[in-house]
Amino acid sequence: MVRSGQDMENRLKVLRAERDWSQAELAGRLDVSRQAVNAIETGKYDPSLPLAFRIARLFGQHIEEIFDDGHAHG
Amino acid sequence: MTDTHMADDWGAKRLAQRRRRRWGIAGALVIVAVAFPVLVNLLGGAHLSELRGGATVTPDGRTLSTSALLTIAFVAIVFAASWLGWRDRDEVERELARRMYAAIGLSSMALFPIVMITAPLLAIPYPAMIAWLGSIAIGGIVYGIARLRG
Numbered sequence: 461m462v463r464s465g466q467d468m469e470n471r472l473k474v475l476r477a478e479r480d481w482s483q484a485e486l487a488g489r490l491d492v493s494r495q496a497v498n499a500i501e502t503g504k505y506d507p508s509l510p511l512a513f514r515i516a517r518l519f520g521q522h523i524e525e526i527f528d529d530g531h532a533h534g
Numbered sequence: 535m536t537d538t539h540m541a542d543d544w545g546a547k548r549l550a551q552r553r554r555r556r557w558g559i560a561g562a563l564v565i566v567a568v569a570f571p572v573l574v575n576l577l578g579g580a581h582l583s584e585l586r587g588g589a590t591v592t593p594d595g596r597t598l599s600t601s602a603l604l605t606i607a608f609v610a611i612v613f614a615a616s617w618l619g620w621r622d623r624d625e626v627e628r629e630l631a632r633r634m635y636a637a638i639g640l641s642s643m644a645l646f647p648i649v650m651i652t653a654p655l656l657a658i659p660y661p662a663m664i665a666w667l668g669s670i671a672i673g674g675i676v677y678g679i680a681r682l683r684g
Binding site for chain 1: 544550
């Protein structure tokens with residue numbers, strides 16, 4: 461797919477599973493393709509800031525609670 | 535209607551709706567592509583071989599003009615459909631498309647001079663068309679591999 465990730469990790473799959481949503485369901489709610497959801501979940505693609513915000517709003521969380529670049533402040 | 539009243543699978547339904555719309559556009563494009571040479575033959579009077587080769591034109595100026603207008607209309611339709619398709623794509627799909635177009639452009643830069651120089655030696659017919667099709671094919675392969683890896 462599109463390898464743009466820089467060791468970014470995310471909890472998208474976990475959050476999706478908690479709501480019992482399929483990738484297609486999440487993709488439809490975010491208005492992206494299922495391939496996009498899969499690429500983000502597997503870390504092959506880092507979403508743009510606008511899409512990251514859409515994801516955060518959908519799950520009612522802050523961006524940094526979903527995405528982790530490994531440099532979180534302690 | 536509020537979110538609470540919406541079906542639990544409204545996201546999947548929206549995705550399916552978008553998929554149907556895309557297939558509709560793709561189907562319309564295929565119909566236009568198939569109908570184009572038929573229309574040119576019927577209305578333009580130019581034979582397909584003449585359009586492909588580009589070397590010969592119909593002796594009738596009016597006929598050539600009709601063919602040219604049809605060709606411009608065809609290109610415009612393809613361009614408009616491509617633009618609509620681009621707007622409908624998400625950022626991951628656009629990134630894939632950008633890589634495909636980059637592969638087409640880069641391979642064209644290499645293929646074009648090579649094919650043009652070797653064409654007389656190897657008796658390659660329509661070298662420009664061969665180079666163009668080769669670049670398109672390479673772009674398609676790059677896109678296909680990226681999709682399969684995804």
